[in-house]
Amino acid sequence: MNSNTNHIQTCYKHPNRQTVLRCNQCGRPICLDCAVSTPTGYRCKECIKEQQRRFNNSIPRDYIFAGLIAFILGLAGSYFLIVLRILSGIFALLLGPSIGMLVVKLVRAVTQKRRSSTLNHVTVIAAGIGAGLPLLSNVFRILQSIVVGNFRLLFSNTLEIGWGVAFLVLLCSVILSNMKGFSIRR
Numbered sequence: 001m002n003s004n005t006n007h008i009q010t011c012y013k014h015p016n017r018q019t020v021l022r023c024n025q026c027g028r029p030i031c032l033d034c035a036v037s038t039p040t041g042y043r044c045k046e047c048i049k050e051q052q053r054r055f056n057n058s059i060p061r062d063y064i065f066a067g068l069i070a071f072i073l074g075l076a077g078s079y080f081l082i083v084l085r086i087l088s089g090i091f092a093l094l095l096g097p098s099i100g101m102l103v104v105k106l107v108r109a110v111t112q113k114r115r116s117s118t119l120n121h122v123t124v125i126a127a128g129i130g131a132g133l134p135l136l137s138n139v140f141r142i143l144q145s146i147v148v149g150n151f152r153l154l155f156s157n158t159l160e161i162g163w164g165v166a167f168l169v170l171l172c173s174v175i176l177s178n179m180k181g182f183s184i185r186r
Contacts, residue, residue: 014031024041025043025044026046026047030044036048056118057116058115067122081164082164096170096173100171119179138160138161141153
């Protein structure tokens with residue numbers, strides 16, 4: 001009789017749990033609570049952490065540069081929409097994705113393609129803040145038009161905010177979707 005069939009395999013973290021699973025990276029036996037499903041099979045949480053450490057390689061200055069680039073380009077794009085009041089709708093739909101891709105390319109170049117989920121979030125948040133700041137002037141104009149009772153001005157400012165929000169959403173969506181890298185979820 002084979003000696004392996006008599007040996008009861010238990011989870012390396014939970015010795016009281018029997019298991020038939022093994023980490024496909026290190027080979028340790030793992031229970032269902034310790035197993036992380038990946039496209040190539042189950043792995044233990046330690047191997048996943050090590051893999052993520054290799055993946056998340058950004059350094060502190062990357063966050064500063066990425067934030068500055070995203071903030072400045074988001075601000076410039078939103079300000080440009082305010083200047084082009086007549087065609088702001090068309091430009092919002094064109095500028096959001098275009099500036100988003102420009103942000104991604106510049107951030108990747110400046111950070112030498114280093115990456116991390118925190119870097120993605122810093123970039124998106126900075127772009128959102130930059131794109132959102134110029135919209136505040138329209139909010140104040142809307143409040144002013146409500147107080148004065150000028151509904152024509154209310155409509156135009158509300159429309160400008162709508163296009164500004166469309167720009168902001170497109171900008172941030174494009175940045176986030178293009179900066180996202182490989183991630184493992186349980």
